[in-house]
Amino acid sequence: MHAHSLPSVSSAPTPTHCPYCALQCGMTLTPDASAEGVAVTGRAEFPVNRGALCGKGQSAAAVLSSGARLTTPLIRSAAGDLEPATWEAALDAIAGGLARTRDDHGADACAIFGGGGLTNEKAYALGKFARTVLRTSQIDYNGRFCMSSAAAAGQKAFGLDRGLPFPLEDIPRTGCVILVGSNLAETMPPALRYLTELKERGGKLIVIDPRRTRTADQADLHLAPRPGTDLALALGMLHLVVAEGRVDEEYVRDRTRGWETARAAVMAHWPEYVERVTGVPLPQLREAVRLFTEPEHAMVLTARGPEQQSKGTDTVGAWINLALATGRPGRPLSGYGCLTGQGNGQGGREHGQKADQLPGYRKLTDPAARAHVAGVWGVDPDSLPGPGRSAYELLDALGGDIRSLLLMGSNPVVSAPRAAHVEERLRSLDFLAVADVVLSETAELADVVLPVMQWAEETGTTTSLEGRVLLRRRALAPPPGVRSDLDVLRDLTTRLAPELEKGFPTDPEEVFDELRRASAGGPADYAGISYPRLARDEALHWPCPGTDHPGTPRLFLDRFETQDGRARFVPVAHRPAAEEPDTEYPLYLTTGRVVAQYQSGAQTRRVAELNKAAPGPFVELHPRLAARLGIAEGDAVTVTSRRGAAEAPARITATIRPDTVFMPFHWPGRGRANTLTNPALDPTSRMPEFKVCAVRLARATAG
Incomplete structure (x- = not known):
C-alpha cells in the first residue's frame, strides 16, 4: 500500500481563498491556539473582496475542528450501523462494491456524483476515474443545479460560457445594471459593494425578484414578477426596445446574426400581454427600458432565479437577446454575465465531471476532443464512454439501471429537487459510498463513508465566477486519519485497474499540470497557467493558452467564439412553468x-x-x-x-x-x-x- 505522509506546514500566515461561494474571497490563515488551529482574516490586497468577508467566510475555520467533522472511515455493519473501520478495509469495500456491480450489471450500472465545491484537480481526476477506470458514462455533479441554463444560453449566443466575461470591477463603472433573480446581499455579501459603488457613481440598478430582498432595497427600480414569468418580462422589455426605436442597429448589423427571426418572436409579446402575465405594471416596464438603454454602458446579470426553471435556457436567452439588441455584449463596461453560485461551479464543469464534457470544456461527442484527451490519458479514444444522464436523471435512476454510486462533495438528500424521492432512490441502491468532510444526511445512508481533507488542509485550484483561476494553499495539517480525495481515487484505481495507477497522482500540482495539457486548445484553455504563476499573480483568467499569455479578463471584445465571430440571437417565446397554481394548490x-x-x-x-x-x-x-x-x-x-x-x-x-x-x-x-x-x-x-x-x-x- 502507499504511504500517506504529508509535508510539514508553515507556521507563517498563509494567503488563500474562502471555501464557500464563487467569489472565492481572499483570506489569510494564521496559526493560533484555537481548536481550529488558525485564525481567519480578509486579504485587503485581493481585488474581489478587498478584505471584506461575510459571516460564513469569517467562521470558515470552525469546520476544520475535528469535533465538527469525520476523522475515520465508516462501514455499515450487519446490524445496520455505521461503525469505524480502517482505511484499507473501507477502500477494499468500495472497490469490491463497484467491481461486483460492474461485473454483474455492466459499467454503466456504476455512477459517480460530484460537487461544485471540488477543486479543479479533484473534478478533473473524478471525471478521468469515471471514464477510464470504471468506464461508465454515468457521471454528473450538483453544479448542474447551479448555472447550467446560463451556460447553455451562453453557448448558443456567444459560442462560449464563462460566468462573467468581464471582471467584477467593471460593474461600478457601467451606467445601468439589470440584476435578475439574484439576492447578492444574502448570497454573496462582499459583492454588494459593487452595486453600492455603481449607485455612488450615478449608475442605476434594476432588480427583478418576486421578493423585495435586501438587494432589491438598493434598487432604483424593483420589478416583482410572478414566479416563472421572467421570460415574458425580458420579451416585453425587448418589445418596447423595438417599438421605441432603441435598438442599436449598427451593432446588430456588424456583430450579430439572427435578429430578424428573434425580432419577429418578440413582437408577439406586446406590453399589455406581458403586464397581464407577469403582474408588472406597464409604466414600470417602460421605466426599466429607459434606465437600461439611455446610458452608454449597461449590463444584464442573471442568477438562479431565471435559471432554475424548466425554461431556464430560453429565459436567460431572452435576457441575452435584450443585451444584444441594445449593443452591450463584447463592449467595454457592458455585456451579459451569470453570477455563478458554488465555490468552483465554474471550474467544476470545465474539466470533466459533467455528463457531456471532457477537460477544457470540450464536448464528449467531438471526435477530435476525445482523441486529444485520450492521448493525454494514454487510452484508446474508443474506450471513452459517451454522454451520460444529467444530475437529476442520474439520481432518479438509482436503484434501477444504476446499482452503485460513488458520491464526492454533495448532499442531494437536502439539495436535490423532489428530495424525498431522491432519498428513497439512494436507499434502494445495492451500494453507496460517500467521501465527505462531515457526516451529511446523504453520508448517513452510505455503506461506506470516507473522511477527506478540506480547503485549508490541501493545495488546489478553483475558478471563480470571473473565470479567474486561483490557488488555495495548504495552511495546516488535517486531523489524523483523514486523506485527500486524490488519495482515494488513486487507491481505488490501484484496486480496480492497477495498470492505470500511474495516471492518478496524489500531488495536486502534478494533477494540475496534466489538466493543463488536457485543456490545451479547448475553449477553457488553462495551458499557460501554472502553480508558480498563480503564486505570483491572482489575475489569471482563462483562456490562457501560453506561459507568456496574460490571461483574458474580458472576453468577446474583438469577436465572439462562434465560427464567424458574431453573436447569435436565439428566438424564444414565453410559456408557463411546468406547474402553475390551481384550485388545489393555489x-x-x-x-x-x-x-x-x-x-x-x-x-x-x-x-x-x-x-x-x-x-x-x-x-x-x-x-x-x-x-x-x-x-x-x-x-x-x-x-x-x-x-x-x-x-x-x-x-x-x-x-x-x-x-x-x-x-x-x-x-x-x-x-x-x-x-x-x-x-x-x-x-x-x-x-x-x-x-x-x-x-x-x-x-x-x-x-
Whole structure:
C-alpha cells in the first residue's frame, strides 16, 4: 500500500481563498491556539473582496475542528450501523462494491456524483476515474443545479460560457445594471459593494425578484414578477426596445446574426400581454427600458432565479437577446454575465465531471476532443464512454439501471429537487459510498463513508465566477486519519485497474499540470497557467493558452467564439412553468438562501454562530395571505405540493407577493424545502425547476 505522509506546514500566515461561494474571497490563515488551529482574516490586497468577508467566510475555520467533522472511515455493519473501520478495509469495500456491480450489471450500472465545491484537480481526476477506470458514462455533479441554463444560453449566443466575461470591477463603472433573480446581499455579501459603488457613481440598478430582498432595497427600480414569468418580462422589455426605436442597429448589423427571426418572436409579446402575465405594471416596464438603454454602458446579470426553471435556457436567452439588441455584449463596461453560485461551479464543469464534457470544456461527442484527451490519458479514444444522464436523471435512476454510486462533495438528500424521492432512490441502491468532510444526511445512508481533507488542509485550484483561476494553499495539517480525495481515487484505481495507477497522482500540482495539457486548445484553455504563476499573480483568467499569455479578463471584445465571430440571437417565446397554481394548490413556492447558511447546510449548520443567526427553516408569506388563512407570526405552517409536505414557522412580511411563499433550502427533516420542489427539467440544460411550483398552505395541526 502507499504511504500517506504529508509535508510539514508553515507556521507563517498563509494567503488563500474562502471555501464557500464563487467569489472565492481572499483570506489569510494564521496559526493560533484555537481548536481550529488558525485564525481567519480578509486579504485587503485581493481585488474581489478587498478584505471584506461575510459571516460564513469569517467562521470558515470552525469546520476544520475535528469535533465538527469525520476523522475515520465508516462501514455499515450487519446490524445496520455505521461503525469505524480502517482505511484499507473501507477502500477494499468500495472497490469490491463497484467491481461486483460492474461485473454483474455492466459499467454503466456504476455512477459517480460530484460537487461544485471540488477543486479543479479533484473534478478533473473524478471525471478521468469515471471514464477510464470504471468506464461508465454515468457521471454528473450538483453544479448542474447551479448555472447550467446560463451556460447553455451562453453557448448558443456567444459560442462560449464563462460566468462573467468581464471582471467584477467593471460593474461600478457601467451606467445601468439589470440584476435578475439574484439576492447578492444574502448570497454573496462582499459583492454588494459593487452595486453600492455603481449607485455612488450615478449608475442605476434594476432588480427583478418576486421578493423585495435586501438587494432589491438598493434598487432604483424593483420589478416583482410572478414566479416563472421572467421570460415574458425580458420579451416585453425587448418589445418596447423595438417599438421605441432603441435598438442599436449598427451593432446588430456588424456583430450579430439572427435578429430578424428573434425580432419577429418578440413582437408577439406586446406590453399589455406581458403586464397581464407577469403582474408588472406597464409604466414600470417602460421605466426599466429607459434606465437600461439611455446610458452608454449597461449590463444584464442573471442568477438562479431565471435559471432554475424548466425554461431556464430560453429565459436567460431572452435576457441575452435584450443585451444584444441594445449593443452591450463584447463592449467595454457592458455585456451579459451569470453570477455563478458554488465555490468552483465554474471550474467544476470545465474539466470533466459533467455528463457531456471532457477537460477544457470540450464536448464528449467531438471526435477530435476525445482523441486529444485520450492521448493525454494514454487510452484508446474508443474506450471513452459517451454522454451520460444529467444530475437529476442520474439520481432518479438509482436503484434501477444504476446499482452503485460513488458520491464526492454533495448532499442531494437536502439539495436535490423532489428530495424525498431522491432519498428513497439512494436507499434502494445495492451500494453507496460517500467521501465527505462531515457526516451529511446523504453520508448517513452510505455503506461506506470516507473522511477527506478540506480547503485549508490541501493545495488546489478553483475558478471563480470571473473565470479567474486561483490557488488555495495548504495552511495546516488535517486531523489524523483523514486523506485527500486524490488519495482515494488513486487507491481505488490501484484496486480496480492497477495498470492505470500511474495516471492518478496524489500531488495536486502534478494533477494540475496534466489538466493543463488536457485543456490545451479547448475553449477553457488553462495551458499557460501554472502553480508558480498563480503564486505570483491572482489575475489569471482563462483562456490562457501560453506561459507568456496574460490571461483574458474580458472576453468577446474583438469577436465572439462562434465560427464567424458574431453573436447569435436565439428566438424564444414565453410559456408557463411546468406547474402553475390551481384550485388545489393555489400559491407559488419559490426557494432560495439566507446569508448565514450555505447550500445544503452540511457544513454551515455545524457552526454555532451561523446557527444562532439562522437556526432553522421558515415560510415567508404576505400579511394578506396570512390574514386570509388565520396564520400569525411564528405559527407552524404546513406547505404542501404534489410531491410532499414541509413544515416550518411563519415569517410574515410585506416584501413578498401575496400569491407567493418563500422557503430557504438549507435544512433537512420536516422543514426540507426540496421535499416540495418540482424536478421538471429544462429540455436543453436539464436544470430542474427549483424556483417555481404550486403549493397550498395551512396552519400545522398539533401532533
